[in-house]
Amino acid sequence: MNSIPIYNLKEFLENLQQNKKSTEGGKTNAKIVDLRPESEFIESHIKSSLNVRVKEVCERLFEFPPKTTDLFVVTDAQILDNTDIDIVNTTHNEKLVACSAEIHSLSDSFIPKCVRGAILVLLKKGWNVKGVVRWTGIGENHLNSNIYQCQLTTGEEYNIIFSPCPQLGKNIKLIEYTLFKNIYLNCEDHALKKTNIAGDAGAKHTATQILNLKVLDVGCGSGRDMIYLGLRNSSVLPRSDKKNLVKLEWTPYGIDYLDYCLDRVRNLSERAHISSKIQLYHARVNGDGVFVPVNRLRNSYGLNIGECQHSDSYIPSTLKFHVGPEAVEELNSSNGFFDLILNVRYLNRKAFSHYHKLLSKNGLIFISTFVAGEGIPKYTKPSGSHVLQSDELKKYWSALNYTILLDSIELLDDGRSVTAFIAQKG
Structure with a gap:
């Protein structure tokens, strides 16, 4: 088994720059997790890297990229080995065995023990850790060099390195363009500009109008699709009036019966600085396909939902969860309110008629869940009523x-088939 390479900062940045030059669009698929203390990250960090404290790694794995992605870990020798926990020995990872040859190769490299433990967790859970970057001091002679100026930045920022539902990511331009065309001007004489996540899509223009789009994510889980949409900064520039830039903004609503998932969404929205636009409902879909409140208002830490202060990744928040009959009934009564409804990796056929009522005129339904049928590779889980038929x-x-705007079947990395389905209400 190969050992994990260790890079100094300058060496890594040079390799990263070279990799960007050799790829289409000047971008790299590699993702970077920075395990240094937040204060050091704010002072200076690699652009587009995600800052995660060592003791938070286990709780924040849902923020990590797909396991097929090349992942690099940034650390420095100043991270103390007594950083609250030794990840290898935590209850999160009782089944982990002794360090592999990959981890052993780091033992004599001034890589702190707690960081080696974090890397072991990632390896055992299937992530492709391609290297460790040792953060070294940047002298004044190097600070003004092109390689540092181009690839380092400062300040507190949240960078997405996770991926949304792949089928959503592939088709988001189709979704946004369709909604703009039908809701805003109901015509085709417009061009959707290049879009960026949390970027400035209209740098050369000033947005004169904002189109707010409301999305309901049913079974939102940890909220990655919600945060992905909430951070989007796309815009439409009409061909007929190139000064009238229209900015598209998403207001995400999420519903889930797992309270600890809502805690994750809340924390994620705080880190991304968009908690003010997020609405969360602690509810489930009943046998009639209607949303009903969940009686258990306790999370996995035994505290009231939204007050998970024993979590290593806890963030104080003013974001309130909508709980109880009145709040859920208000959601049920929001007929024609949502421009987009997401149904990802979840299936309750009874809910389809309810989605129809909640969607606005010209609104979109997006469904990506498991599918079976003739010519589709078989798998064991899920099965039966939890799986769609190919033409259903x-x-x-x-x-x-x-x-019907899109009706296709795609393979996940694990070999199972899922739908990529988008339909527009008339």
């Missing part, structure tokens, strides 16, 4: 006079 969605939504 098209038949159902066509009967409600929806326009």
Whole structure:
């Protein structure tokens, strides 16, 4: 088994710069996790890297990129070995065995023990850790060099390194363009500009109008799709009026019956500085397909939901969760309110009719969940009623006079098949 390479900062930045030059669009697929203390990260860090304290790694794995991605870990020798926990020995990882040859190769390299433990967790859970970057001091002679200026930045920022639902990410431009065309001007004489996540899509223009789009994520889980949409900064520049830039902004609503998932969404929204635009409902879908409140208002730490102060990744927040019959009934009564409804890796056919009521005119339904049928590779889980048939969605939504914009089947990395389905309400 190969050992994990160790780079000094300058060496890594040179390799990163060279890799960007050799790839299409000047971008690299590698993702970077910076395990240094927050104060050091704010002072200086590699652009687009994610800052995670060592003791938070286990709780924040849902923020990490797909396991097929090349992952690099930034550390320095100043991270103390007594950083509250030794990850290798925590209850999160009782089944982890002795360090592999990969970890052993780091033992004599001035890599702190707690960092080696974090890397072991990532390796055992399947991440492709391609190297460790030792952060070294940047002297004044180097600070003004091009390689540092181009690839380092300062300040407190949250960078997405996770991926949203792949089918959502691939089709977000289609979704945004369709909604703009039908909701804002109901015509085709507009061009959707290049979009960036948390970037400035209209740098050369000033947005004169904002189109707010409301999305409901049913079974939102840890909230990655919600945060992905909430951080988008896309815009539309009409061909007929190139001064009238229209900015598209998403207001995400999420519903989940798992309270600890809502805690994760809340923490994630605080880190991304968009908690003010997030709405969360602690509810489930009943046998009739209608949202109902969940009685258990305690999270995995035994505290009231939203007050998870024993978590290593806890962040004080003013974001309130909507709980109880009145709040959930208000959501149920929001007929024609949502521009987009997401249904990802979840299936309750009874809920489809409820989605229809909640969608606005020209609104979109997006469904990506497991599918089976003739010619589709078989798998064991999920099965039965938890799996769609290959033509099921098209038949159902066509009967409600929806326009089918996308109906395809795609393979996940684990070999299972999922739908990529988008339909528009008439």
